Amino acid sequence: MTRYLALLGSINIGGNRVKMADLKAAFADEGVKDLETVAASGNLILTDSREPFLIEMQLEQILSARFGFKSCVMVRTQSEVQEAVDDNPFHGVGSDKMVHSIFLSDQPQPGRFEDFFEERKSKGDERLALGDRVLYLDYVHGVSASDITGKLLERRLGVRGTARNMNSLKNILGKMAA
Known part of the structure; x- marks a missing residue:
């Protein structure tokens, strides 16, 4: 398992308003593990064994399905x-x-x-x-x-x-x- 940072684009700017508690709950409902939000601008620390591009695709799909907007997601390791x-x-x-x-x-x-x-x-x-x-x-x-x-x-x-x-x-x- 690797600890990642998921950077969500355009969160809480423009029309893409979402509470971090709601974001965290939606991702947890979809199986995202060991999740922590940092600030209110779409920074998520999580643990996962998959390749980053698979996590990015999943989080983008959840954002679209649960919150009704498209957002780019970039997943990076701590290093x-x-x-x-x-x-x-x-x-x-x-x-x-x-x-x-x-x-x-x-x-x-x-x-x-x-x-x-x-x-x-x-x-x-x-x-x-x-x-x-x-x-x-x-x-x-x-x-x-x-x-x-x-x-x-x-x-x-x-x-x-x-x-x-x-x-x-x-x-x-x-x-x-x-």
Whole structure:
């Protein structure tokens, strides 16, 4: 059995409102084991023996069937979450609230990130770097001051993703280690 973090995209933003207690109960009803929620933004720590992509598919199906909305789910091990903090080149340089690791459904096809990176050079102060199924992003002036959205990233990179800032990831890692 492996301890995983399931990152649910677009939870409690926009129209996708759900109480964490209801989310936890729905997943438990469907056999998800040893489940803990972290914050109210769709972070679930769970234990499972299956491959991450199978867990992702199951959780996405439950969200759709029980709550009526589509959400991307990214499942990562504790070491992968730790790497998303440690390998983020903006961590320790920018504000932990503004520096994000965006967990991607897959690695973008060659050239897509590079094209997006070049396009962004003249459009804002945000800083971008690509890791292994993670996009590192420093919003510099804040998320609300940027036009880089999840939908824009999905169109440009051709993969889905869900973001967490460094404060959230450090909190999650503390809970995963407990």
